[in-house]
Structures are given as structure tokens and as C-alpha cells.
Amino acid sequence: MKNHFCDILVIGAGPAGSSAALAAARKGKGVILVDRRPVVGVPVRCAEYIPALLMGKINTDKSFVVQSVRGMRTILPDGTATEIRAPGFTIRRDLFDQALAAAAKQAGVQLFLSTHAVSRNGNKIHLKGLDGTHMTIAAKVIIGADGPHTTVGKWIGSVNQHLIPAIQVRVPLIRPMDMTEIYFDTRIFGGYGWLFPKGKSANIGLGMKGTKHKPPQLKRELKRFISKLAQAGKIRNEFSGYTAGWIPANRPRKVVYENVLLVGDAAGHTHPITGAGIYPAVVCGQMAGKWAARAVESNNLNLLGSYEAQWRNLFEEAMERAYSRLQFRESNWMRLNEIIYRCWVTFRAYYE
């Protein structure tokens, strides 16, 4: 059994964890970052869209960008389409996560892969390697950036109550596109379908909830959705690379307890209506790393409360609004075409 000590232990090397680790290391703290995956960012479970605004928040090389996106087209159940300007990029998410982790390493972070955080005993975390080896890491501050089914969240009793399952494939595009497309359809209960262009291909997927009586028929609905897009002449009806994952859709909740902070999907920072989580993961990760470093520096764990205050200041109102719109949309689902204007982010009525 190996024993390590550090100022700050970050669990999970996704966008949230690497951003937190980097921010803390830049403040001169000793940081260990662990991930249970053997390779950062693999496998990809993401539609791979980021808003242009995010580029200003990260300082890595940008070779993860595949194409730029001009805006978003929303297609309603009756076929009406509306467009807004929403500059962004589709990316290779594996390269994106790897670029952030590499920047953290370059700043002095120790990265342990194939390392699964299993349990906590006070300041000591017990970890298990994929090869069966065991390790403990004692840390002054622990940052849980371990995704939607957070283990760290369970240790402190702060977990995601609502998670929406999502599924996705890659399909060839008939011709290049420069808009993302969002499809609302009463059969995709509680969610939506997406087509995100990525060069010559597109990520096509959907997130939807089950009902009390029926689990969501994700694969069946996805195949139907793909046929519809093929008939519309947008894509070829052939697909590869099935991937699936869970998207938190929660009200804001307390994510700081004693010396433990949660960030990104672990903290439920994902937007409950759109499911977009990369931007808040990076921004809140940077905040968490900064406040963790300050708390260590001044030997004052009370400073971690400033992280809670700061992320709420930035995201709480938008998350509360989105959560209430989500509830309203679900309880009026059969009137979707009529009520969607109040329940989707590209419409003015959403903000009224």
C-alpha cells in the first residue's frame, strides 16, 4: 500500500477536475489529480458542442476544435423552425479533456490514471488501481469532480437527485452544416433530439425520461429520429459509435461540506434544460481550485464557503429558472408545441 500526502486532491480528470487542479497548482499548491480511466477523456460521452465564450476561459492549444458553429436552429413538433445566432464550436472531446489535463500536469499537478477513489476516512482517501494495487492519499482539501454518479458526493450526502439518460451515434452528413439543430417531439418525453455537425459527420442523439409506467425507449426513439433526418435529406441512414451517458437536471444544492467541494456534473452544475455542462464545469472548476488553494494557504477552511457563494452568484438564478421550466414542460408535455416558447432557452418568453 502506497501513502501520499498533498494539499489538494482532485477526484476526476474531466473538464471540471482538470480545471480545478490547474487553478490550484497555479497558486503554488501541491495537487494530485486521479481518474479511474486509463486514458483521459476516453471513451467520449458527449455531443461535443462548446460555446465560443469558453475559449476565453482556457489557455491551452486549440487543436481539439473540429469546426465552428454559427448558431442554433430549433425545430418544434409541428415542424416550425426558428434560428438564433449562437457562436460556438464542435470539438473532439477526448482531445479537449486531454489538453486540460496536460495543462494541469505542466503546472505541476501529479496525475494518477487507472485509479479509482473508493472510500474516505476523514482526510484520507482510499484508492484502488485497475491492477489491484491500493493507495491512500491524505489531503487538506478534497475536490469531487467525479461526474454525474459522484462517489465523493455520496461521502458528504450531496448527490444528483435527477439524471436524464442520453444516447448518441455518429452519422455521415449529406452536406456540411454550420448550425446545431435541436428537435422537440412529443415522443422524446422530457428531453429533445440533437444534430450537432462535426465536419463531414454529425453527432445525433437524444435525452429523454421514462414515465411511471415505462422506461425510456432510447434506442428505438433514436433510430426513428435518425430515419426522420435521413428522409429530410440531412444525413445518410447509417450510424456508428453508440455512446450513452447521464445528464444531471437538478435544482442548485449545497456542494461544500467541511473540507470537501463538489464541482461540474458531480455538483449538478449542468444546465437542467439544455444539458450543457462543459462551460460550467470549467468555470466552476477554476473557482473551486482557486478557493481550495486560498483555504490551504491561509489554513482556513471557512474560505471554501466563498466557492459556494461564487458559483451560486454566477449560475444559481439560471439553474432555478431552468429547473422550474423543466417541471412545467413535463407537466404540460402534450401541449408541447404551444408551451415550448416558455420552456426553451432560445425564446424570449423563456426569460419572462
Ligand SMILES: Cc1cc2nc3c(=O)[nH]c(=O)nc-3n(C[C@H](O)[C@H](O)[C@H](O)COP(=O)(O)OP(=O)(O)OC[C@H]3O[C@@H](n4cnc5c(N)ncnc54)[C@H](O)[C@@H]3O)c2cc1C
Ligand atoms: C450524451 C451526452 C452529450 C452531452 N453533450 C454535451 C455538449 O454537447 N455540450 C456540453 O456542454 N455538455 C454536454 N454534455 C454534458 C457534459 O458532458 C458534462 O456536463 C461534462 O462532462 C461535465 O464534466 P465533469 O468534469 O464534471 O465530469 P466528467 O466529464 O463526467 O468527468 C468525470 C471524471 O471522473 C472520473 N471518475 C468518476 N468516478 C471516479 C472515481 N470514483 N475515482 C476516480 N475517477 C472517477 C471519470 O472517469 C471521469 O473522467 C453531454 C452529456 C452527455 C451524457
